[in-house]
Amino acid sequence: MKKRKVVIFSVSFGNGHNQVSNVLIKQLKAKQYDVEVIDTFDVINKLFHKVVLDSYLHLLRFRPTLWGKIYHYSENNPDTIFLKQFNAFLTNKLFRTLQEKCANIVITTHPIATTLLANVIRKKQLHIQLYALLTDFAVHPMSVHPEVDRYFIASEHLLYYANVYNLDQQKFHPTGIPTFKENIQNHSKIEWRKKLHLNEKMKTILVAGGGVGLAKFTEILSGLEAYEEKLQIICVTGDNKKAKLKIERMESKNHIRALGFTNLFMEYLKASDVIISKAGGVTMSEALVCETPILIFQPLPGQEEQNSQFLMNYGAAIKAEVLEEIPVLLERIIFNEYYSKMMQENAHKLKPNNAAAAISNVIEVIDQEESVFIIS
Secondary structure, eight states, X not given: OOOOEEEEEEOOSSSHHHHHHHHHHHHHHHTTOEEEEEEHHHHHOHHHHHHHHHHHHHHHHHOHHHHHHHHHHHHHOTTTTTHHHHHHHHHHHHHHHHHHHTOSXXXXXXXXXXXXXXXXXXXXXXXXXXXXXXXSSSOOGGGOOTTOOEEEOSOGGGTTHHHHTTOOGGGEEOOOOOOSOTXXXXXXXXXXXXXXXXXXXXXXXXEEOTTTTOSOHHHHHHHGGGOSSOOEEEEEOTTOHHHHHXXXXXXXXXXXXXXXXXXXXXXXXXXXXXXXXXXXXXXXXXXXXXXXXXXXESOOTTHHHHHHHHHHHTTSEEEESSTTHHHHHHHHHHSOHHHHHHHXXXXXXXXXXXXXXXXXXXXXXXXXXXXXXXXX
């Protein structure tokens, strides 16, 4: 029997969407699907992709407030941002891709990709299963379309969105956001510190800025000099080489380790007493899986603000409004065992249970039902 073809349409806005796609590949291939990941904008046009990505990164670095306005505009006008100006062009490009790949099943990991693929399926009247995988702790209107067969959401606490959008709740599956290392809890915090050659007894803080390294690393590190106790601080700067170099040149009484991209991010996360980060959906999901308390600082306007609010509502995160608050809030987490334990327990309640496996199981069941219906 010929393998069914799954095409995952990702978007290179940060590293999270591509990471989620790669996690899914293994699970789907284990179920004998032929799987391929495609960058949605890259397929449309490489120059178009570069312009969009560069503009997005520029907004995040220098005009985050403007990005927030664009995000909220897209919530109120989900079908207008790309489709009005590029409707026919985008539809035909993506339609040809679906034909070339002989796609039976499509998974999208970004609301823009969902909107574009839903439009293609509607315009071309295609019989393709479409699944929207939400990588934030909210359901953006651009992800909601009649052509979407199922929605994979970050938590059961988001099921109320079915009522918000007047949809059947059975279409929503609270699988969680997929992460690479679901078995990270097989080793304790101390065991991971040993494996990573970290000091086992020192209070350990992870500072992260996402794939593009958007964090005030040096300012945060300077603020942590105020503690009498020496700290162990790991800075993951992602693609921000300048930030890594600045950290390496800093003089500090604390033990600081600066890393760029690392495949051991979740190991460092599990080895830490707290993570200081903006609130990207995938990073937050990884923190939940590791049951590591979260201190959010400068989340991006829009989706990350929503992620922040969700995690604070359920006690897995606290937020520093200004830089000067970080040392005060950190003290509450790393030197107050009761408070830290409470945050860990709240993370445990929220964390997904092997999200990628749950998603692939849902797809397999629905695909088998569809096959039986077609045969009969």
